[in-house]
Amino acid sequence: MATQTETPTARSGDTGPVMSTGAQNLRVLWDRIGVRIFLIAMSALFLLPIYWMLITSLKSNEELGITPATIFPHNIQWGNYVEAFQAFPFATYFGNSLLITVLSVIGSIVSNLIVAYGFACLDWRGRDRVFYIVLATLFIPFPIALIPTFDLFAWLHWINTFLPLVVPHFLGSAFFIFLLRQFLLQIPREHLDAARIDGASEWRILWQVVFPMARPAVAAVAIFTAVGAWNDFLGPLLYLQDEAKQTLAIGIQAFRSTHDVQFSLLMAASLMILAPLVILFFAAQKYFISGITLGSFK
DSSP: OOOOOOOOOOOTTOOSOOOOHHHHHHHHHIIIIIHHHHHHHHHHHHHHHHHHHHHHHTSOHHHHTOSSOOSSOSSOOTHHHHHHHHHTTHHHHHHHHHHHHHHHHHHHHHHHHHHHHHHHTOOOTTHHHHHHHHHHGGGSOHHHHHHHHHHHHHHTTOTTSSHHHHGGGGGOOHHHHHHHHHHHTTSOHHHHHHHHHTTOOHHHHIIIIIHHHTHHHHHHHHHHHHHHHHSOOHHHHHHOOSGGGOOHHHHHHHHHHHSOOOHHHHHHHHHHHHHHHHHHHHHTHHHHHHHHHTOOOO
16 A cells, blocks of 8 residues: 655744754854954954054154054153143143033033923923924024124123033033933833822922932933033133133143144143043943933833
């Protein structure tokens, strides 16, 4: 009796050919190792300019003239940092930049968080329309507002003071308001309603309930504000006239223009200016990434 052979048929739930074990292993290997190798290579590429600044700051003038350039200094010159620190009033400029940055960060956090809370956690008539008007200010070109703003500060007798560089941060920013509002919208309204039932005021809810939950977004606002205030060049150039009130951004430019080009000292001074921002970013890296992605709220 002839036997009838059975041929494999596709099951109803199959969507395609099954991947072989070897292909699966290669895919897992790529997911675990290949992607990391790619990310490490890209990170090294972006870190290359910083590494070049570092080795240049540690070279002597004679070694800087060697062709081709060395990838590591033969004789490390740590004295370049001391000489760069003493070449111009670095300590005075550093103190001015630090004061402006700290006050700007405080003002930006307080003002933007209050406004964002009003747009995200309070219900009032015309709320969304007013938010769209605030958001539309992002499209106003900066050069258009430059001269009227300068005239206003001159009328207030704020020229040659830190007030024009600090006070605007206490008045809110459309971009930061938008960033914080989008994050605050993820807060469960049950938390806010429970606090209101317990008799808490809106001010107390903002700082004792909402603020701890919004730390990632607040950290992102703080870092963006700190970087902008620390690296601001046009603001101090317009409003600060006395040399004792200048910031590091103006000081490094003056050092570059009034001295012979000594790349080792210039790179040493640049790295000392860059170091506080790097430390700030690594200190708040976890909160910064969470605030940018807007997906960490639980």
